[in-house]
Amino acid sequence: MSDTQNDKQQGxxxxxxxxxxxxxxxxxxxxxxxxxxxxxxxxxxxSGLTSALTGSSDTKKxxxxxxxxxxxxxxxxxxxxxxxxFLCFASFDLVVNRIEDVRKLFREWTEAAAQMxxxxxxxxxxxxxxxxxxDTGEAAGLLPARTTITFGVGPSFxxxxxxxxxxxxxxxxxxxxxxxxxxxxEWCGGDIGVQVCANDLQVAFHAIRNLTRIARGKAVLRxxxxxxxxxxxxNPAGETPRNLLGFKDGTGNPNVNDRELMNSHVWVQPSDGxxxxxxxxxxxxxxxxxxxxVWDRSSLQDQETTFGRHRASGAPLGEQGEFDPLALDKKDxxxxxxxxxxxxxxxxxxxGSVKILRRSYSYSSGMDxxxxxxxxxxxxxxxxxxxxxxxxxxxxRLAKQDKLNEYIVHVGSAVFxxxxxxxxxxxxxxxxxx
Amino acid sequence: MVRRxxxxxxxxVLGFTVVLTGCSExxxxxxxxxAENKGAVxxxxxxxxxxxxxKTYVIEQTDLFVQxxxxxxxxxxxxxxxxAQELYAPTRMFYERIEPIAESFGDLDPNLDAREGDVDDxxxxxxxxxEKSLWIDQQTAGQEGYADQLLSDSKLLRALVxxxxxxxxxxxxxAVGLLNEVSSSKVVGEEERYSHTDLYDFAANVEGAEKxxxxxxxxxxxxxxxxASDIKGKFEELDKDLSQYKVGDGYMIYTDLKQExxxxxxxxxxALAEPLSQMGTVLEA
Numbered sequence: 208m209s210d211t212q213n214d215k216q217q218g219x220x221x222x223x224x225x226x227x228x229x230x231x232x233x234x235x236x237x238x239x240x241x242x243x244x245x246x247x248x249x250x251x252x253x254s255g256l257t258s259a260l261t262g263s264s265d266t267k268k269x270x271x272x273x274x275x276x277x278x279x280x281x282x283x284x285x286x287x288x289x290x291x292x293f294l295c296f297a298s299f300d301l302v303v304n305r306i307e308d309v310r311k312l313f314r315e316w317t318e319a320a321a322q323m324x325x326x327x328x329x330x331x332x333x334x335x336x337x338x339x340x341x342d343t344g345e346a347a348g349l350l351p352a353r354t355t356i357t358f359g360v361g362p363s364f365x366x367x368x369x370x371x372x373x374x375x376x377x378x379x380x381x382x383x384x385x386x387x388x389x390x391x392x393e394w395c396g397g398d399i400g401v402q403v404c405a406n407d408l409q410v411a412f413h414a415i416r417n418l419t420r421i422a423r424g425k426a427v428l429r430x431x432x433x434x435x436x437x438x439x440x441x442n443p444a445g446e447t448p449r450n451l452l453g454f455k456d457g458t459g460n461p462n463v464n465d466r467e468l469m470n471s472h473v474w475v476q477p478s479d480g481x482x483x484x485x486x487x488x489x490x491x492x493x494x495x496x497x498x499x500x501v502w503d504r505s506s507l508q509d510q511e512t513t514f515g516r517h518r519a520s521g522a523p524l525g526e527q528g529e530f531d532p533l534a535l536d537k538k539d540x541x542x543x544x545x546x547x548x549x550x551x552x553x554x555x556x557x558x559g560s561v562k563i564l565r566r567s568y569s570y571s572s573g574m575d576x577x578x579x580x581x582x583x584x585x586x587x588x589x590x591x592x593x594x595x596x597x598x599x600x601x602x603x604r605l606a607k608q609d610k611l612n613e614y615i616v617h618v619g620s621a622v623f624x625x626x627x628x629x630x631x632x633x634x635x636x637x638x639x640x641x
Numbered sequence: 642m643v644r645r646x647x648x649x650x651x652x653x654v655l656g657f658t659v660v661l662t663g664c665s666e667x668x669x670x671x672x673x674x675x676a677e678n679k680g681a682v683x684x685x686x687x688x689x690x691x692x693x694x695x696k697t698y699v700i701e702q703t704d705l706f707v708q709x710x711x712x713x714x715x716x717x718x719x720x721x722x723x724x725a726q727e728l729y730a731p732t733r734m735f736y737e738r739i740e741p742i743a744e745s746f747g748d749l750d751p752n753l754d755a756r757e758g759d760v761d762d763x764x765x766x767x768x769x770x771x772e773k774s775l776w777i778d779q780q781t782a783g784q785e786g787y788a789d790q791l792l793s794d795s796k797l798l799r800a801l802v803x804x805x806x807x808x809x810x811x812x813x814x815x816a817v818g819l820l821n822e823v824s825s826s827k828v829v830g831e832e833e834r835y836s837h838t839d840l841y842d843f844a845a846n847v848e849g850a851e852k853x854x855x856x857x858x859x860x861x862x863x864x865x866x867x868x869a870s871d872i873k874g875k876f877e878e879l880d881k882d883l884s885q886y887k888v889g890d891g892y893m894i895y896t897d898l899k900q901e902x903x904x905x906x907x908x909x910x911x912a913l914a915e916p917l918s919q920m921g922t923v924l925e926a
Contacts, residue, residue: 387759389831500911501821504918509814576900578828578907613821 272406272439275351278321280628282474282486283635285355286590287463287564290448291404294434294568295411296492296586297419298361298397298621299426304368310640312425316358317634319421323414326351329421343420346413354405356414358635359490359623364398374639376481378595379489379624385606385617394494394619397429402490402588406439430619432494434568434586447521447529451569451583452502452614454514455521458529459555461562472562472597473590483638486627488590491563491598494570494619497584502614513610515550523552549610557604563589563597584615594622687863688923691856692807698852699739699807703799706735710795717771717781717788726775730838730891733768737845738852739802740822741815746801752794756826756834766790769834776835809857813920816853819846820914828907830895840892843906844883850917851876860923868919875913882909 276284319329330341365375405411419428436448450456461468475484511518521529525537525545533556537545546553571583591597629635709732716725744750751760753767766787774784826832827843854872861869886893
């Protein structure tokens with residue numbers, strides 16, 4: 208998960224929206240409701256902190272847990288943007304094979320995404336009551352809720368259908384099979400991946416729903432996953448979120464505000480090629496089911512040696528503070544490594560040279576009908592400059608040795624090449640498709 | 642198959658390559674020490690009797706395992722597919738009863754019990770490799786080498802169990818571990834993908850856990866009689882449910898169970914494992 212230290216909520220905000228902005232955000236129909244709320248001072252609470260530091264001055268204005276994050280930028284929002292409370296992720300398969308159709312889809316998606324990120328309804332409503340409304344309506348009157356919509360394309364996008372084989376970046380391909388993988392077809396792959404994050408689940412769902420609607424006849428849903436984490440409201444201090452195993456997750460994430468660090472580990476650089484991916488990033492998603500029933504009957508000692516951290520504080524074993532450095536060589540009184548050799552934190556860290564930006568969410572998708580147990584876990588999302596040199600070696604290490612493997616199983620897997628941001632008037636993926 | 646390294650090993654075994662290759666040099670062979678030894682206990686006599694009796698049980702089961710494996714391997718090598726199929730599941734039960742102990746010897750568990758995809762295909766050997774050939778290809782041809790390895794690995798296990806140090810916390814986590822095995826792979830029918838003899842493993846894991854409970858029961862009754870009786874009742878319920886799937890000396894094919902039946906079994910395992918995981922109470926000073 209992203210470094211939530213940057214997303215601290217600070218009670219009442221100083222951010223003020225102009226009436227015009229409010230009107231724009233509210234769209235048709237929700238105006239009076241929204242204005243009422245604003246006058247009452249109850250809606251626009253949140254941080255006054257600058258948080259979405261994507262390097263452009265526009266985004267620096269974004270503040271408040273319900274504010275808008277500009278869609279048009281040099282990079283796509285939703286990557287180094289501090290994690291919002293909720294996720295709706297959708298993977299799509301194309302059902303057309305003419306590149307003009309795909310171009311048209313991405314143009315329409317871009318316009319709709321920009322509108323929804325701004326809290327506006329999709330499209331202009333017609334006055335003809337005999338037509339179905341353009342926007343599906345469930346987000347009418349709702350604030351933008353820091354919605355980000357991030358688009359990427361999978362390796363299958365580059366097969367013979369569109370004739371884009373030559374444009375696929377050499378290192379971008381389906382992940383190798385890792386030991387212990389129990390992948391289910393229904394949670395894998397896809398021609399296009401869309402990550403929607405927002406501080407309101409209804410707003411996030413609205414975005415996926417409208418994008419899916421726009422895609423009808425051009426692309427269809429392949430799989431979809433909702434995710435959550437503790438909300439900013441429930442954790443005003445903005446501490447590192449906990450996963451469903453009860454441990455803090457994301458402590459060691461690189462600082463998203465460090466542009467240089469992001470350039471070395473997250474954003475595709477000109478020297479990496481191809482040019483259409485410059486300022487883009489490669490995304491990995493893994494649906495990781497947690498055997499939470501099994502975990503819950505493991506002793507605290509087993510749980511802590513599995514992670515290599517203390518459950519309560521999040522500190523590395525033998526240390527006091529969550530952010531204390533990992534003392535990998537430290538031995539306990541019995542001469543054993545304080546942070547066990549097969550612990551998750553040690554193996555994830557490796558020699559410390561390879562970093563990825565994690566942006567995962569917990570998921571709970573009801574019950575496994577076969578066992579009556581929870582189908583719950585982590586919808587892992589990471590961004591990196593190169594999957595083959597960053598995620599793959601890391602996951603190989605974990606898949607082979609991680610003690611946590613006793614409690615988790617990877618059931619879904621996908622990779623997407625996430626484009627650079629779009630300019631106003633342009634569209635997402637323009638560099639690849641034009 | 643789950644790799645679990647929470648068991649004490651005598652130092653003589655440590656030269657043995659553990660679990661996975663490619664570990665960093667910092668990686669110690671066996672990572673079995675809790676960071677904080679909260680469980681450090683003064684062992685009383687009753688607990689010592691329990692751990693001694695358990696070690697005897699493990700050795701007994703391993704002896705039977707080797708004997709049965711010899712017959713199984715013999716059937717494979719003489720090309721008797723039908724006999725090999727008959728011996729496959731009953732042989733595995735000896736192993737499944739003591740699985741957490743067997744898993745403490747590094748690479749030995751994957752060598753004996755890895756499922757397809759758990760390890761690189763070129764390293765894949767053991768029961769499930771032969772299972773695939775017996776049920777998918779209905780033949781033993783090409784399996785002779787795996788059969789020989791299986792027998793030598795089972796004998797290695799027999800030699801190594803002598804060296805196991807069984808402490809009370811190993812016993813307790815072992816009992817829960819056995820039920821976790823059921824939850825994670827048997828109840829979903831992922832253990833025996835080709836033969837669908839998952840219920841044999843299921844029953845054997847439960848029997849192994851019940852053995853541990855029986856050994857700890859006298860001490861547990863002193864500390865928490867209600868817990869002991871709760872666990873006993875839950876074992877009975879599970880055994881009763883499981884018994885309806887018995888066929889002769891064996892069990893029904895797992896894929897013949899209906900979804901609500903597998904779900905019921907899974908829920909009974911969870912209901913039992915929860916109080917069973919409270920057995921650590923006997924370690925409280």
